[in-house]
Amino acid sequence: MAAADSPSPGLRRRDLCSRGIRLAGKMRSDVVDLLDTYVEWQGLDASASVAAVEGVPVAAVERWDEQTGTQRLLENLAAYRTFRALLAQMLEEQQEQLGEADTALGRALASVLLQVSAFTYHLEELLQLESRGTPSEEVDVPVPPSQLGLFERKLRGLGVLRELAQWAVRSARDLRQLAKPSPGSSSAPGPDESP
Amino acid sequence: DSHTQYERVGADVTMKCGSMDWDAAVTWMANGTDIDESHLNGSYLILKNVGLSQSGQYFCYEGSSWHRKYQTSLVVGTPPKEPVLMCRSNNYPKGFYCSWHLPTPTYIPNFFNISVVHGTREMVCEKDALPKNRCHIRYIQLFSTVKYKVTLTVTNALGKNSTTLTFDEFAIVKPDPPENVVAKPVPNNPRRLEVSWQNPSSWPDPESFPLKFFLRYRPLILDQWQHVELSDGTSHTITDAYAGKEYIIQVAAKDNDIGTWSDWSVAVHATPWTEEPKHLTTEAQITETTSTSTSSFMPPPTTKICDKGAVVGSGAVAVCWTAGLVLAAYGVLFI
Numbered sequence: 233m234a235a236a237d238s239p240s241p242g243l244r245r246r247d248l249c250s251r252g253i254r255l256a257g258k259m260r261s262d263v264v265d266l267l268d269t270y271v272e273w274q275g276l277d278a279s280a281s282v283a284a285v286e287g288v289p290v291a292a293v294e295r296w297d298e299q300t301g302t303q304r305l306l307e308n309l310a311a312y313r314t315f316r317a318l319l320a321q322m323l324e325e326q327q328e329q330l331g332e333a334d335t336a337l338g339r340a341l342a343s344v345l346l347q348v349s350a351f352t353y354h355l356e357e358l359l360q361l362e363s364r365g366t367p368s369e370e371v372d373v374p375v376p377p378s379q380l381g382l383f384e385r386k387l388r389g390l391g392v393l394r395e396l397a398q399w400a401v402r403s404a405r406d407l408r409q410l411a412k413p414s415p416g417s418s419s420a421p422g423p424d425e426s427p
Numbered sequence: 428d429s430h431t432q433y434e435r436v437g438a439d440v441t442m443k444c445g446s447m448d449w450d451a452a453v454t455w456m457a458n459g460t461d462i463d464e465s466h467l468n469g470s471y472l473i474l475k476n477v478g479l480s481q482s483g484q485y486f487c488y489e490g491s492s493w494h495r496k497y498q499t500s501l502v503v504g505t506p507p508k509e510p511v512l513m514c515r516s517n518n519y520p521k522g523f524y525c526s527w528h529l530p531t532p533t534y535i536p537n538f539f540n541i542s543v544v545h546g547t548r549e550m551v552c553e554k555d556a557l558p559k560n561r562c563h564i565r566y567i568q569l570f571s572t573v574k575y576k577v578t579l580t581v582t583n584a585l586g587k588n589s590t591t592l593t594f595d596e597f598a599i600v601k602p603d604p605p606e607n608v609v610a611k612p613v614p615n616n617p618r619r620l621e622v623s624w625q626n627p628s629s630w631p632d633p634e635s636f637p638l639k640f641f642l643r644y645r646p647l648i649l650d651q652w653q654h655v656e657l658s659d660g661t662s663h664t665i666t667d668a669y670a671g672k673e674y675i676i677q678v679a680a681k682d683n684d685i686g687t688w689s690d691w692s693v694a695v696h697a698t699p700w701t702e703e704p705k706h707l708t709t710e711a712q713i714t715e716t717t718s719t720s721t722s723s724f725m726p727p728p729t730t731k732i733c734d735k736g737a738v739v740g741s742g743a744v745a746v747c748w749t750a751g752l753v754l755a756a757y758g759v760l761f762i
Contacts, residue, residue, distance in 0.1 A: 260684065281574075292571035296520070394572050401597070401684050402570040408635045 242413075245361050249411035252354050253404050259347045260400030266340045267393050273337045274386040285391035289314050291398035296405075304406040305359050311399055312352040318392050319345040325385065348396075351403070358410070430499040433535055433584035434477055435506065442472040444487035445497035452490025458483040477503050479534055504535035506586025512579045514592055517629050519600045519636060519682060520569050525552060525592075526561040527579050537583045546573040571596055600686025602638060603627035605661070605678045610697035617670040620644075620697050623662040624678050627689070638680045641688060646672040647696075658683070673698045 271278045284290065289311035293299075299307075323341045330338070380388070434440050444453045449469040455462040466473055474481060487497040508530050516523035525541060543550040543564055552562035572595065580589040605624040613619040622642060626633045637659065643652040646669050657663055668674060677691040 257684070290572075292568045292573070294568050296569045398570045398572055404684060405635055408637070412634060 241361055245358065246411050248354065248358050248361065249407045252351070252358070252407045253411075255347065255351050255354060256400050256404040256407065259344065259351060260397060260404070262340070262344055262347060263393060263397045263400055266344050267390075267397065269337050269340050270389060270393055273335070274389070276386060276390060280387065280390065282387050282391040282394065285388050285395075287314070288318065288388075288392050288395050289399065291395055291402045293402070296402075299406075299409075301410045302359075302362055304410060305355055305362065308399075308403050308406055309352065309355045309359060312348055312355060312403075315392070315396050315399070316345065316348050316352055319348060319396075322389050322392065325389075344396075431502060432499050433502050433504060435585050436478060436503055437476055440472075440474040440477050440501070441468075442474070442485060442487070442499060442501075443497070444470045444472075447487070447489070447496055453496065454488045454490065454493075456486045456488070457481075474501075477501075479503050482534070502535050502584075504533045504583070504585060505531070507533055507537055507581040507583055507588045509588050509590050510539070510579050510581045512577065512590050512592050514575075514577055514594060514599050516596075516600045516686070517603050517627070518631050519602075519686070520566055521631050522563055522565040523599055524555070524561055524563040525577055525579070526558070527581075528560055529581065533583055533585070535583050535585065537581050540580045540582070542578045542580075544576045544578075545571070552577075566596070569596070597685035600682050602680045602682065602686075602689045603629045604689045604692040605640065605680050606692070608676065608678050608692045608695050610674070610676045610695045612697060612700040613664070614700055617699050617701055618666060618668050620665040620668050620674060620676070620699055621662065622665065622676055622678070622695075624692065625661060627680060630680075637683045639683050641679045641681070642676065643678075643691070644668075644674050644676040646674055648672060668699045670699060671701050 268278075270276075291311070293307075319341060323338065323345060326335070326338055326341060432440075432442075442455075444451065444455075447453060447470050449471065451470045453467075453470040455467065455472045462472065470487075472485065472487070482501055482503045485499050485501055486495055488494065489496050510527050510529055512525060512527045514523055514525040525543075527539065527541075529537065539560065541552050541562055543552050545568070548567075550564055550567070552564050555561045555563060574593050574595050576591060576593050578589060578591045580587060604627060606627055608622065608624040610620050610622045613621055622644075624640070626638055630636070630638065639659070640657045640661070642655045642657065642663055644665055645652045653665075653667070655663060655665075665674075665676075674697055675694050676697065677694050679688045679691050681688045
């Protein structure tokens with residue numbers, strides 16, 4: 233029987249899932265605002281079509297409904313770790329361009345980076361709960377080739393943010409699936425819980 | 428030899444009598460009536476500036492033998508204008524449907540062809556049996572940033588036209604309106620109405636893809652709506668209704684994260700609970716009638732002999748009745 237001051241794994245999982253869903257919702261909203269700011273700052277057309285950018289985790293997935301809870305968590309974790317590195321790179325490039333100037337774009341980027349970091353940590357907690365352990369933190373972020381011009385880098389940034397916005401929506405859905413009490417899931421509720 | 432001939436409205440049409448020479452003697456008939464010779468150029472039938480009413484069966488007979496030499500069905504119509512195409516996902520994440528129509532009729536048969544492309548992948552849009560002019564697609568991928576491109580081509584005997592829609596997966600998500608909206612008064616609460624509803628049955632998985640709702644309500648006598656947005660649950664209690672007024676109430680739904688609001692649900696009407704009028708005894712009814720008739724003498728405001736609303740028991744009613752008589756006496760004196 234669980235100690236009075238420590239919630240059961242099932243309850244902890246549901247709690248982490250609902251907080252994660254709220255985090256993902258806030259993150260998405262902030263990424264959408266960041267996209268507007270980014271497009272304006274970089275002088276881009278908001279409807280510009282951006283080809284798939286190498287190294288950016290793609291949110292699109294087939295047979296999404298058939299994924300197990302662990303698959304969802306692992307894919308999310310890999311994605312957000314990569315986004316953390318990509319956003320840090322974008323922030324660095326931004327600072328290189330504008331020096332130490334405190335800009336709205338810089339602040340917005342930093343805020344989203346913080347949320348991505350927090351969400352990554354959240355996913356790690358969930359994975360720990362699944363008793364799967366957390367995969368080693370090896371993120372393979374391709375450094376943008378030095379021959380990428382300024383415009384190409386701006387488009388790349390647009391691609392990163394757009395894909396992150398999709399991931400934020402997907403993550404909320406993934407966590408809701410995870411929060412569902414299902415006997416067939418990779419982590420069924422404990423004997424002392426009712427679904 | 429029987430033919431079908433499609434011609435545009437306003438066109439000039441020349442019909443030949445089969446293989447008959449130009450100078451052959453022929454008779455043309457349309458829909459059972461002889462056609463006047465003024466429309467003939469030799470054996471050719473000339474119809475200028477044809478209209479829809481000239482559609483029909485045309486026959487040509489050899490002059491002397493009355494052998495039918497030629498027959499055609501003339502169908503007057505128009506080439507298609509640009510079709511109107513709409514795509515929507517009311518059953519996300521299962522898929523979406525596209526439906527179309529022509530803005531104006533062509534009066535001749537039209538054929539529609541739809542193509543759906545997602546990136547480089549061509550997808551099959553399965554035609555629905557009913558309604559016609561609609562097809563549906565199952566999503567293969569979810570959460571894609573790649574846009575869908577839907578092209579509809581309409582062709583008929585007089586021409587063709589097409590239209591293209593480009594959209595992303597999230598933009599077309601629009602649930603059906605909430606179902607089974609019920610509004611009830613709350614006993615002993617003259618300013619409350621309890622409203623409940625259900626998720627639209629077409630929305631396949633409200634647990635993983637929860638909907639949020641927008642409720643609007645107003646008394647019938649006013650034009651201004653009150654609005655409430657609800658992020659969860661399928662019920663709400665209105666607490667600021669005007670007592671005794673009939674209300675009209677509607678609900679709309681939207682996916683929590685993406686897409687647009689549904690149309691408004693079917694409207695329901697409800698009136699908040701009101702207290703039942705008190706049932707008075709016969710004596711009290713007479714008393715009340717008397718008090719009412721003396722009120723036209725307008726006792727001075729400070730002389731609040733009886734407040735109608737405060738009449739409760741027969742004792743208080745008797746006091747009112749007595750006071751009324753006194754006032755009536757004064758009234759008579761001053762006429």
